[in-house]
Amino acid sequence: MTTPEPDRAFTPTPSATPSPTPPSTPVPTPFASTPPAPTPPAGVPSSPAPTPPNGVPLHHGPTPPPPARPSRKPIVVLTALAAVLAVATGLFTVLYLGERADRDALAATRSDQERSLADVTGKQEEVDATLESNRSRESTLSGEHDLLTRCVEAAKGYFDLPPEQTPESSRLFRVMYDVCPQI
Numbered sequence: 001m002t003t004p005e006p007d008r009a010f011t012p013t014p015s016a017t018p019s020p021t022p023p024s025t026p027v028p029t030p031f032a033s034t035p036p037a038p039t040p041p042a043g044v045p046s047s048p049a050p051t052p053p054n055g056v057p058l059h060h061g062p063t064p065p066p067p068a069r070p071s072r073k074p075i076v077v078l079t080a081l082a083a084v085l086a087v088a089t090g091l092f093t094v095l096y097l098g099e100r101a102d103r104d105a106l107a108a109t110r111s112d113q114e115r116s117l118a119d120v121t122g123k124q125e126e127v128d129a130t131l132e133s134n135r136s137r138e139s140t141l142s143g144e145h146d147l148l149t150r151c152v153e154a155a156k157g158y159f160d161l162p163p164e165q166t167p168e169s170s171r172l173f174r175v176m177y178d179v180c181p182q183i
Helices: 073-160 167-182
Strands: none
Touching: 073 167
């Protein structure tokens, strides 16, 4: 393999003024056979320019400006939206827990009231049974009272009459005979 020699198509002519580079270093010359670098499409970073074998980079024109920084506006908007949603979630959570506590308190109150209503209903049934018993007893006692009253009145009337036999004495005796044994 042979080492490539620099192209001699463009050779600087020595001038009377000394060159700024020392004579031992070769002067960079553009290669006549190197094509210009293609221009990358917009937004695509360009690859570094090819360097000739002598190590000195070639410049084909002005360097493109660095790409613009992406806008922070979408990040700020999304962050604000996330914060609003987090606050709304917290608010709804607090409201839900408050309503749940109120519902639980109402349910406990309702169960207490239902229990006391069941107790009152049980007591009401006992009182109704007692009342029915008392009414039955009153009816029985009222009937006995009527019989006793009739018996006592017949006995008083019979003993208040003279001892001889009269139709009134017979009627009163019959009342005493029919009513008093039922007592």
